[in-house]
Amino acid sequence: MSVFTRLLVALALVSAACSASADDLVARGHYLTVAGDCDSCHTARNGAAFAGGHVVPTPFGAITAPNLTPDHETGLGGWTAEDFYRAMHAGKGHDGTSLYPAFPFTSYTKVTRADTDAIFAYLKTLPPVKLAHTEPALRWPYSMRSLMGSWRLLYFDEGEYAPDPKQSAAWNRGAYLVQGLGHCNECHAPRNTFGAMVTEPFLAGGLVPVQNWYAPDLSMGPNGGLSGWTEADVVALLKTGRSRKGTAFGPMADVVIRSTQHLDDADLAAMATYLKSLPERGVPRQRESAADAADLAKAGQKVYAEQCAGCHAADGRGKGTAYPPLDGNSSVVEPTGINAIRIVLSGGFAPGTVANPRPYSMPPFSQTLSDDDAAAVVTYIRQAWSNKAPSVSPNDVRAYRSIPGG
Structure with a gap:
């Protein structure tokens, strides 16, 4: 040559x-x-x-x-x-x-x-x-x-992610994705008057601006929004849109459809590893329940038995992977009650994913339930079983009746 x-x-x-x-x-x-x-x-x-x-x-x-x-x-x-x-x-x-x-x-x-x-x-x-x-x-x-x-x-604090040498490679990868590219805190944090995120404690949950959905606290420790979840539960939700502890609705369903379902398993596991390390939360300061909360919950128990128990079970544990549990569900017990109200009124539509192409969805009850009945059943599921969230009122229901679900 x-x-x-x-x-x-x-x-x-x-x-x-x-x-x-x-x-x-x-x-x-x-x-x-x-x-x-x-x-x-x-x-x-x-x-x-x-x-x-x-x-x-x-x-x-x-x-x-x-x-x-x-x-x-x-x-x-x-x-x-x-x-x-x-x-x-x-x-x-x-x-x-x-x-x-x-x-x-x-x-x-x-x-x-x-x-x-x-x-x-x-x-x-x-x-x-x-x-x-x-x-x-x-x-x-x-x-x-x-x-x-x-x-x-x-x-604004400018600066690339700096790996923590005390943590594993998987933890650092998860922290990089959650804190940076995944920008999870943009939804899962409260904001001040000027639109800036309140970052302490980190990923502590907050109302999504304008969209009127509550993004839950992501701590998996005691009193956290994902208390009782395992890393496998987190991976399942991000990959399929559902897990044994709950289903993605609202803005999170769109995130699963467009983004997280397409990530490789190692990255999803890394994100779960990082979330697992978030510190436990103190006992949250809950707003007081309405004076007639006991009567509301009693009326709501009847509505639940007639309209909801067939899918979600009398004990609130759901049925298999089709119908999510309500006992301990972060969308049910989040501080405001907004998510449960909106799903009851407008239905809950889980994302269709490659791993779950034909998800079960919840029908809307806005034409079936009055404001009083909707407030009653939401109050009931927020206070039944192990749930200890404050009540919601008929006025709360009226405020969100005109907002489309998702």
Whole structure:
């Protein structure tokens, strides 16, 4: 073989290796966009994937998610990997403007440069779509982007995730996914008046802004929202949308459909390992039950026997994997009662997943139950068996009757 021929072979091998490496980077980037659930915000209903246009409601007004396709005029076509990392890590746009925290850069700052480069490499392979960005429709004074400087000083801690050498590789992987790319705290935490997350204690549960669902506390220890759950229960819920302890409804069902069901088992197990380590919670301060709570619960027991026990069993333990238990169910005993009210009124629709393609769903009872009856049965299931949550009132039911379920 001549020197020239050997050189051609060497160049071909290098080219093939580079191509394989590039393919691996793009594939990893695709996986990471799924782990980050990027599609849910950056794809409008019936729109092109990642082309933006989806309106994200906030308590301060509406923000339209931008175009992430590589269109040069309206998307990421003119961006560099450095620009993309700065957006993820520092919450700064292509032109240096401060991004609003509806884009969860407060969590994404923990994502490594290697992972943001992979995500960017994947996004650059998408078909470019021309879809101009719409400016946020925020109320004054929130429309003054200059105020973000003060907000960032108060509420934003920039920095990639730093592994804890005292913990296992699985724990660190789970912490990285939960704290960073999975941005779980964006829903599972209360927020202050300015929309900033209250992070102590971490993942302690909170009302999802505007959507009016309560995302439960994720501690699996005593008094935690997932008390009594095992790591296998967590993995099952994230993979299939259901577990022996409960079923994903509302916004979490969408997360399972778009994101967590597609993650590999090792990552799901790592997330469960991390959640298992969250500290136990103190005894929660519950709002007082209504004065007539005992009468409500008594009336609710009758409604439950007639309408609910056939599926969820008289003892509240559910039936197999089809009908979830209500005893100890985090959606039943969460502090506000919102989730149980909404599911009773509008039904509960579990996500269809690869592992559970035809889930059982709960029919709506808004046309069957009066406000008094709905309040009674919700109060009953929140106080029956081992449950010790406060009552809800007919006024609480009226407040959520007009809101669609999910």
